Amino acid sequence: MKILHINNSSEGGGTETYISRVINALDSLGYNNGLFIQKFNPGNHPLQALSNTRYNISKLATYIRQFSPDVIHVHNINNFKILQFLIKIKPCLKSIHEFRPFCTPLRIQPDTGKICDRSLSVHCFRHGCFSLNPSSLYRFMADRSAVSVLRRFPVVWVMSHYMERMIRPILPASVQLDVVPYFYDPPSDNPPPLPAEKRIFTAGRLVKGKGFEKLFDILSRVTIPFQLRIAGDGPERRRLETIAFDRGINVEFLGSLPSSELIQHYCWSRLVVFPSTYPEPFGIVGLEAMGAARPVIAFDVGGISEWLRNEETGFVIKPDDMDMFANRVTYLLERSDMAEQMGIRGRNVLAERFSSKEHIQKLVQVYQHLGGCR
Numbered sequence: 001m002k003i004l005h006i007n008n009s010s011e012g013g014g015t016e017t018y019i020s021r022v023i024n025a026l027d028s029l030g031y032n033n034g035l036f037i038q039k040f041n042p043g044n045h046p047l048q049a050l051s052n053t054r055y056n057i058s059k060l061a062t063y064i065r066q067f068s069p070d071v072i073h074v075h076n077i078n079n080f081k082i083l084q085f086l087i088k089i090k091p092c093l094k095s096i097h098e099f100r101p102f103c104t105p106l107r108i109q110p111d112t113g114k115i116c117d118r119s120l121s122v123h124c125f126r127h128g129c130f131s132l133n134p135s136s137l138y139r140f141m142a143d144r145s146a147v148s149v150l151r152r153f154p155v156v157w158v159m160s161h162y163m164e165r166m167i168r169p170i171l172p173a174s175v176q177l178d179v180v181p182y183f184y185d186p187p188s189d190n191p192p193p194l195p196a197e198k199r200i201f202t203a204g205r206l207v208k209g210k211g212f213e214k215l216f217d218i219l220s221r222v223t224i225p226f227q228l229r230i231a232g233d234g235p236e237r238r239r240l241e242t243i244a245f246d247r248g249i250n251v252e253f254l255g256s257l258p259s260s261e262l263i264q265h266y267c268w269s270r271l272v273v274f275p276s277t278y279p280e281p282f283g284i285v286g287l288e289a290m291g292a293a294r295p296v297i298a299f300d301v302g303g304i305s306e307w308l309r310n311e312e313t314g315f316v317i318k319p320d321d322m323d324m325f326a327n328r329v330t331y332l333l334e335r336s337d338m339a340e341q342m343g344i345r346g347r348n349v350l351a352e353r354f355s356s357k358e359h360i361q362k363l364v365q366v367y368q369h370l371g372g373c374r
Helices: 014-028 046-067 080-089 134-150 161-170 212-219 237-246 259-268 284-291 322-334 336-353 356-371
Strands: 002-007 032-037 071-074 092-095 155-158 176-179 199-203 227-231 251-255 271-274 296-299 314-317
Touching: 002 014, 002 046, 014 032, 014 259, 014 284, 014 356, 032 046, 046 080, 071 080, 071 356, 080 092, 080 134, 092 356, 155 161, 155 356, 161 176, 199 212, 199 259, 199 284, 212 237, 212 322, 227 259, 237 251, 259 284, 271 284, 271 322, 284 296, 284 336, 296 322, 314 322, 322 336
Parallel strands: 002 032, 002 071, 071 092, 092 155, 155 176, 199 227, 199 271, 227 251, 271 296, 296 314
Antiparallel strands: none
16 A cells, blocks of 8 residues: 655654654555655745645646555645545545644634634634734635635544644544554563753754753743753744853753764753643653653643653643643752653553554555555
């Protein structure tokens, strides 16, 4: 069976890591996988966006003719014209890795991170999600159209029950909506013991909403010496470097790293922090930390609490309670015995609930159903 995966990027975040792991797992089972990456720039002027859409559809049509897939797995593609094109020609599975392109009741406002209880309407302009300029008006119309196309997919996947609550209201009952969590298979070797040094690690794109500026505020309240490493890159890097320097934070920015290299940095640490204030659809960093048997401290936003067990595998902190976050960081830096116990429990939870076996098995079943195979 031939599976074509389509996404708007080939590197940079959790979605791309997930796609790579899925393709590797399917390859090992004998499936033939293709990957198409659209030319994508979210800041384009409407005329440029339309030009890019025509280019993408032309290239995609050629690729599909050459590869001849049985099923198309659509990931972070939210351009309504591309979605319309795909759903007409091949059976498709749509995985929703983020909710912002789809305006739902209880939608998260992209600029503030606050929950909005209104559907896509004139209120979106009054509350600042959209502006009265050509680019913003085009995006408004494109979002409305994307929702209408999304409702026509036979099967939609989300990775957390939090996402299910966000997406279900905009889908008709005829659409099969499945909740299938992300997975991570750590190296088979047992991770090294926690270091004697007080080390903290985190990873993520250096963009607003990921909470790195807030992390520096939190860590400035930690009075014992520590080392911090951050893996990831993005438009906020220079500003964050300046903020860290001004606050005297001992931090090393590692830049963007492949998954194969991240494990050594998880193992380097005593604990992992996940400071995102944006309601994360899932938070794959947490699974990677659990694979290294490291405890995690994170804010209780989005789907975080679906994999992080408070006081068992780490700490789930009430949003904006930076004093408590700093307190829990200090606690685990000082109590290596508790950090070790939480890390071991996290690795066990990972093996029980978030391994690839069940995820890939369900994925194959959906592919076979959509492709007409029995």
